[in-house]
Amino acid sequence: MDRFFEDKVAIVTGGSFGIGRATAMLFAQRGAKVAVVDWVEDAETVNSITAAGGEAIFIKCDVSKDSDVQAMVEKTVSTFGRLDYAFNNAGIEGASAPTHEVTEENFDKVLGVNVKGVWLCMKYEIAEMLRHGKGAIVNCSSIAGLIGFPGIPAYTASKHAVIGLTKTAALEYAQSGLRVNAICPGAIQTAMIDRFIEKNKTTRDAMVAGEPMGRFGEPGEIAEAAIWLCSDASSFTTGHALVVDGGWVAR
Template sequence: MEKIFQNKVAIVTGGSFGIGRATAIAFATRGAKVVVADCIEDNETTDTIKNLGGESLFIKCDVSKANEVKAMVEKTISTFGRLDYAFNNAGIEGGSATTEECSEENWDRIINVNLKGVWLCMKYQIPEMRKAGKGAIVNCASIAGLVGFQGSPGYTASKHGVVGLTKTTALENAKLGIRVNAVCPGVIRTPMIDRFTGKSKEVEKQFENAEPIGRLGDPEEVAEAVIYLCSDAASFVTGHSLPVDGGWIAQ
């Protein structure tokens, strides 16, 4: 694997599982030092990176809390001295309900983690990248940030918000050397999808049939899109929301 991120530093939120874990490992295999942040203490991602010969640090962080996000970025700088890339991936699906049945508590929790959390991360990441004069941020939206999904008003609104926030932040930083993009995963084989399907093979088959490509995506396929958007190969790409969805929204 070419070490295109040698001596660079990346933060991955929601890095303990699924897409976050796959992306943290993808950064590390390309030479980056990786900060894995998650509200759930789990060292499997950092242990995997270290076993591969890389450098990694776990930081417990609830991205909906400003003091914890600020501390996460400060710890990154004090440990590694710089910040080059960020994948703001932490998110929750919340409970399923129609718009009128969705509770205020459910709505607030989803928005606070999925949208406010992305905003807080960029709020503290961008000043460090501006000091270096260069950086790349990728936010994790969803196909639910591009189309509607019945029964998921909070999740859909939060991910549409991430797409809009990504565009605004990209424009604000376009001339400052910092690119900001988003990935919009489709149905990816992750713990979140397992919770949604209840690990039912029948429900999973319904999702597979809904995917034009005929299968669920793998976390590593989203990770590769994040790596591309952070790399110099995407040097003229900013403000973009990239579907990684097997053709879902093309239908």
């Protein structure tokens, strides 16, 4: 799949760190021009891509705001001329609390980014992709979109919703040249997992012990799966929630 995406254009939201950064960099390594999107301005992803000879721009965007998302897609197209792929990865975990203690503010914020944000991104990405009759979108869900996780009800609900949105869009555009899939990472070594376990060694050791493969995943492993779902190698795959979790939900 080397340089498979030559002359193609990809959007990666949540691209400043972790899984988003790894995916943006892999898109670029495979030849794509990349719009790195985040609400945190961080130049490292774009600088790494351009230093390696790739093409990338940074776009600051709050994916929960319609105007921001519309401008993000418009900026991508005005810069690179088209849009072929999107990895809608931006997401937040919110504050941990049992269901009866979750605040309305926290619940609204998590669903605003994780659910409304994915819908808004698809809304404008799909409209652009339909212009040239082909495209692939990958939405980032989680194993928390497949099973329950005590203490993070808003996050869990949001990631279940992402799979529902993905399946609906996949059916709506299956005969229009667009494929829409989701990816469900397990415990991946990112800043989010550090926040979730609060850098507690005992909690970390317990989570690693619960992984059938005996380790956390790496952002690059999720990037490879997301890239595959965008590529023509997965041309008959749509509406699928691909689990990349070291066997966690197989137990």
